[in-house]
Amino acid sequence: MKRFAGLSLLMDLVSALGSGESSVIDKSTIYKYNLPIMKKQNTHWADSTAEKITRQKGEKEQYVCASGITPSGTVHIGNFREIISVELVVRALRDMGKDVRFIYSWDDYDVFRKVPKNMPQAELLETYLRKPITLVPDTRYSYSSYAEANEKELEQILPQVGVEPEYIYQAQRYRSAYYAEGIRTALEHRDRIREILDEHRTTPLPEDWWPVSVFSSFTDRDNTTVLDWDGQWGLTYRCEDTGREETVDLRDCAVAKLPWRVDWPMRWSHEGVDFEPAGKDHHSEGGSFDTARRLVKEVYGAEAPVTFQYDFVRIKGRGGKISSSSGEVVGLPEVLEIYQPEIVRFLFAGTRPNSEFAISFDLDVLKIYEDYDKCERIYFGVQEVGEKKRAKESRIYELSQVHDVPKTMPLQVPFRHLCNLLQIHSGDVDAVLGQYELNREQKERLGQRARCAWNWITRYSPEDFRFHLQGQDDPRVELDEKQRSVLRALKVEVEKLVEHDEESLGTAIYDIARDAEIEPKELFSTVYRILIGKEKGPRLAGFIFTVGREKVLRILERYV
RNA sequence: GGGCCGCUAGCUCAGCUGGUAGAGCAACGCCCUUUUAAGGCGUGGGUCACUGGUUCGAACCCAGUGCGGCUCACCA
Numbered sequence: 001m002k003r004f005a006g007l008s009l010l011m012d013l014v015s016a017l018g019s020g021e022s023s024v025i026d027k028s029t030i031y032k033y034n035l036p037i038m039k040k041q042n043t044h045w046a047d048s049t050a051e052k053i054t055r056q057k058g059e060k061e062q063y064v065c066a067s068g069i070t071p072s073g074t075v076h077i078g079n080f081r082e083i084i085s086v087e088l089v090v091r092a093l094r095d096m097g098k099d100v101r102f103i104y105s106w107d108d109y110d111v112f113r114k115v116p117k118n119m120p121q122a123e124l125l126e127t128y129l130r131k132p133i134t135l136v137p138d139t140r141y142s143y144s145s146y147a148e149a150n151e152k153e154l155e156q157i158l159p160q161v162g163v164e165p166e167y168i169y170q171a172q173r174y175r176s177a178y179y180a181e182g183i184r185t186a187l188e189h190r191d192r193i194r195e196i197l198d199e200h201r202t203t204p205l206p207e208d209w210w211p212v213s214v215f216s217s218f219t220d221r222d223n224t225t226v227l228d229w230d231g232q233w234g235l236t237y238r239c240e241d242t243g244r245e246e247t248v249d250l251r252d253c254a255v256a257k258l259p260w261r262v263d264w265p266m267r268w269s270h271e272g273v274d275f276e277p278a279g280k281d282h283h284s285e286g287g288s289f290d291t292a293r294r295l296v297k298e299v300y301g302a303e304a305p306v307t308f309q310y311d312f313v314r315i316k317g318r319g320g321k322i323s324s325s326s327g328e329v330v331g332l333p334e335v336l337e338i339y340q341p342e343i344v345r346f347l348f349a350g351t352r353p354n355s356e357f358a359i360s361f362d363l364d365v366l367k368i369y370e371d372y373d374k375c376e377r378i379y380f381g382v383q384e385v386g387e388k389k390r391a392k393e394s395r396i397y398e399l400s401q402v403h404d405v406p407k408t409m410p411l412q413v414p415f416r417h418l419c420n421l422l423q424i425h426s427g428d429v430d431a432v433l434g435q436y437e438l439n440r441e442q443k444e445r446l447g448q449r450a451r452c453a454w455n456w457i458t459r460y461s462p463e464d465f466r467f468h469l470q471g472q473d474d475p476r477v478e479l480d481e482k483q484r485s486v487l488r489a490l491k492v493e494v495e496k497l498v499e500h501d502e503e504s505l506g507t508a509i510y511d512i513a514r515d516a517e518i519e520p521k522e523l524f525s526t527v528y529r530i531l532i533g534k535e536k537g538p539r540l541a542g543f544i545f546t547v548g549r550e551k552v553l554r555i556l557e558r559y560v
Numbered sequence: 561g562g563g564c565c566g567c568u569a570g571c572u573c574a575g576c577u578g579g580u581a582g583a584g585c586a587a588c589g590c591c592c593u594u595u596u597a598a599g600g601c602g603u604g605g606g607u608c609a610c611u612g613g614u615u616c617g618a619a620c621c622c623a624g625u626g627c628g629g630c631u632c633a634c635c636a
Contacts, residue, residue, distance in 0.1 A: 070636065111636080201634090263636095281630095285564085290632090354565070506594070525596080
C-alpha cells in the first residue's frame with residue numbers, strides 16, 4: 001500500500017515535470033498521497049474489538065471473554081447473536097496470538113416468572129412459578145429441569161457452528177455458596193448500591209432494601225423479605241408464604257442470590273471479564289450495563305469489560321416471530337436446516353453487530369448462498385476484486401469457517417442448481433452427490449448444502465420452484481397430434497444428446513417449434529406438462545441436460 | 561423525558577477510524593431465426609435527509625435540525 005502510494009506520487013511528479021506545469025502538484029496531491037500512508041487498513045469489527053481489548057486491558061497472559069443468557073425459554077437466534085459475537089472476537093484475539101478464556105454463563109438461577117405458551121403440562125408448571133428455573137421440571141423432554149433442557153438443546157448444537165465455550169451454571173454456583181464473598185461485599189456496600197441504582201429509577205428503592213434476594217428454603221419461592229444481616233455471614237429473612245423466619249450462613253446456604261444489576265458486576269470482577277457485549281436493552285443510559293459499570297468499580301474495585309451493543313435479528317420469509325412468546329421459536333436448529341454452518345457464521349460475521357439484519361427463509365436464501373460463494377471465490381483469488389474489498393471479504397471468509405480454512409477451494413454447486421438436482425432425484429442426496437468427484441471434506445460440505453437445499457425446497461420455496469419428474473404412476477397428459485409430433489422431434493434430439501451442448505439443443509428446440517408451426521411458448525408448456533406436470537419450468541435446454549438423457553427419454557416414450 | 565441506531569439509485573442495502581459514490585434486483589437497450597421463473601452483453605439513474613463547522617479535501621469527523629425505529633426509566 002505504502003509503496004503504491006509512493007509510486008503514484010512519483011508518477012505524478014514525473015508527469016508534472018514533463019508537462020512543465022508545476023501547478024499540477026498542488027496541496028491536494030501532496031496530502032492525497034501522504035495521508036493514506038499513515039492510514040491503517042480497515043479491519044473487521046472482530047479484529048478491531050480484539051485490538052481494543054488488548055489496548056484497554058493491557059498485555060495479559062489470558063483474556064476473559066464472557067457471554068451469557070437466561071435459559072428461561074428456548075434459546076432463539078437473537079440470543080445466538082450474543083454467543084457468536086463473542087466467539088468471533090475470541091477468534092480474533094487468538095489470531096493475534098493471545099490466550100483466551102471463553103466463558104458462557106447460563107443464568108439458570110433466575111426466577112420462573114411465567115409459563116411459556118404451548119408448553120406441555122402448563123398446569124403443573126403453573127405451580128412452579130416464582131421458583132428458580134433450575135428447579136422447574138422439564139415437561140418436554142427428559143432433562144432434569146426446564147433450565148437444563150433449554151441449555152442442552154443449545155449446547156449440543158453449538159459445536160456445529162464452531163462455538164465451544166466453557167459453560168458456567170449460575171444455579172450451581174449460587175447453590176454451592178460459591179459467591180458468598182461477592183454477596184457479602186454487596187451487603188457491605190448496601191447504601192452505595194442503592195444510591196447508584198436510585199439515580200436511574202422513578203421510584204427510589206425503599207429504606208429497608210437489601211442488595212440480595214432469597215429463595216425460601218421452605219417453599220423455594222422468592223416471595224421473601226430480607227430482615228437483617230449481621231455484618232458477617234448471617235442473613236435473616238422471612239418467607240412470606242409460610243410466615244417462617246430463618247437465619248442462614250452465606251457460606252453454606254443455597255438460597256441467596258444477587259439481583260441482576262448487582263450480580264453482573266460481581267461476576268465481572270470474579271472472573272476478571274475483559275470483554276462482554278450486550279443487547280440494546282442493557283446498553284441504554286441507566287440500563288444495566290451502565291449501573292454495572294459503576295458498581296463494579298465502586299463496589300468490587302474492578303474495571304468494566306470492553307463491550308459493544310448488538311442489535312436484534314429479524315426473521316424474514318417464515319411465519320411466526322422470533323420470540324418465545326408466540327410458541328414458535330426460530331432457533332439455531334431451524335436456521336441450520338436451511339443454511340450450512342459456515343453460512344450461518346457468514347451471516348453474523350458479515351454484518352456489524354450494531355446493525356439489525358434479517359435471517360431470511362424466502363428467496364433471499366438463494367442470494368445469501370451466492371454471496372457466500374462469491375466471498376469464497378474472492379478468498380481463493382478465483383474472482384478478481386479491488387484490494388480493499390479482497391482484504392475485507394477474505395477476513396469474513398476466514399471467520400465464517402467452522403474450523404480451518406479449506407486448503408483448496410471447495411467445489412461450488414449453486415444452491416439453486418442443487419434444488420433442481422434434488423427434485424429430479426426426489427430428494428435423494430446421495431444420488432446427487434454421486435454425480436461429483438468429491439474428497440471427504442467436499443462431500444461433507446456439499447452434503448450439508450444439499451440437505452439444506454432440500455429442506456428449503458420442501459418447506460419454504462415458492463410454489464413456482466417446486467416440481468417432480470413425472471413417473472409411470474402420474475396421469476398421462478392429453479395431447480393432440482401436433483403436440484405429439486413435436487415430442488417425437490424432440491425425442492430425436494434427446495436421443496443424440498451427446499452431440500448437443502446446451503446452446504445447440506436450445507436452437508434445436510426453437511427449430512422444432514418453427515418446423516411444426518407451433519408457438520415456442522406452446523411447445524415449452526407441452527414439454528413441461530409431460531416432464532413435471534406444470535405449465536412452466538426451468539430453462540428447458542439446460543434442464544434436459546440436468547435431468548439426463550435416460551430419464552427424459554423414459555418420459556417422452558409414454559407419448560410417442 | 562434520557563440514550564442508541566438509521567436516513568446513500570425506483571427497491572434492498574454496501575461503502576466506517578476523510579482521498580474521484582458502489583452491488584444486487586428493477587428499468588431501458590442490444591444479441592443468438594431464441595426466452596419459459598434462472599441466458600449473455602451493455603446503458604441510464606443519486607444535492608449521500610437538512611443546516612452550519614473542521615479540513616487542501618467530508619457520505620464518512622464535530623455541532624445542531626427534521627423524519628423513522630429501538631431501548632431505559634419494573635424484572636431479569
